[in-house]
Amino acid sequence: MAGPSQDFWQERFERGDTPWDRGAPHPQLQAWLAQGLLSPGQQVLVPGCGRGHELQALGQAGIAATGLDYAPAAVTLARERLGALPGRVLQADVLAWQPEQAQDRVYEQTCLCALHPDQWQRYAQQLHAWLRPGGLLLALFMQARREGADQGRVEGPPYHGDINAMRALFPAERWDWPAPPYPAVRHERGWFELAVVLTRR
Numbered sequence: 001m002a003g004p005s006q007d008f009w010q011e012r013f014e015r016g017d018t019p020w021d022r023g024a025p026h027p028q029l030q031a032w033l034a035q036g037l038l039s040p041g042q043q044v045l046v047p048g049c050g051r052g053h054e055l056q057a058l059g060q061a062g063i064a065a066t067g068l069d070y071a072p073a074a075v076t077l078a079r080e081r082l083g084a085l086p087g088r089v090l091q092a093d094v095l096a097w098q099p100e101q102a103q104d105r106v107y108e109q110t111c112l113c114a115l116h117p118d119q120w121q122r123y124a125q126q127l128h129a130w131l132r133p134g135g136l137l138l139a140l141f142m143q144a145r146r147e148g149a150d151q152g153r154v155e156g157p158p159y160h161g162d163i164n165a166m167r168a169l170f171p172a173e174r175w176d177w178p179a180p181p182y183p184a185v186r187h188e189r190g191w192f193e194l195a196v197v198l199t200r201r
């Protein structure tokens with residue numbers, strides 16, 4: 001399979017080589033919480049949860065979210081971070097896992113961009129299948145275009161989430177898109193993410 005393997009991610013966590021990690025919950029999560037888009041009682045999924053900062057913030061808001069990650073070291077770290085707060089962390093492959101019940105919200109932060117684009121269609125199918133009709137995909141589309149793209153190279157992670165590719169991946173027949181402009185949330189490493197809330201049709 002093209003792209004990073006489970007071992008790749010496991011080793012990154014074991015080495016503490018996690019430059020994407022802000023060491024705190026993503027500021028856009030706090031904004032979406034403040035807007036009331038996430039609330040207690042909802043079924044909320046956080047695929048590729050990593051160290052679990054966002055699970056912790058959700059738990060502190062009384063939201064028992066489910067975090068998924070297939071790197072055992074990430075699962076251990078996220079469980080430690082969550083502690084006794086509401087929520088849980090499952091070791092699972094986002095390309096195969098299925099929930100017991102339909103989800104109200106999926107919070108997508110740096111999982112899509114961690115997957116090789118060869119896996120994007122499968123992942124987008126999963127996101128659609130996980131959510132109930134009317135459920136929300138709270139997405140942070142990674143903007144990290146590399147020079148190699150000018151020669152047609154596909155380089156990552158993080159893999160660049162060009163907005164045209166995102167429209168193709170989450171087509172209007174299956175997802176309702178708000179009108180742009182979308183908030184751009186910058187990371188100290190130089191990339192930024194577009195914050196878009198899609199509604200599953």
Ligand SMILES: C[S@@+](CC[C@H](N)C(=O)[O-])C[C@H]1O[C@@H](n2cnc3c(N)ncnc32)[C@H](O)[C@@H]1O
Nearest residue numbers: 009048049050069070071074093094109110114
């Ligand atoms: C770039 S990190 C982001 C972690 C976290 N979302 C954050 O922003 O701090 C990508 C995460 O996705 C996980 N991941 C990558 N591919 C996965 C897959 N197929 N199934 C489950 N987790 C996966 C990795 O183990 C890693 O924790």
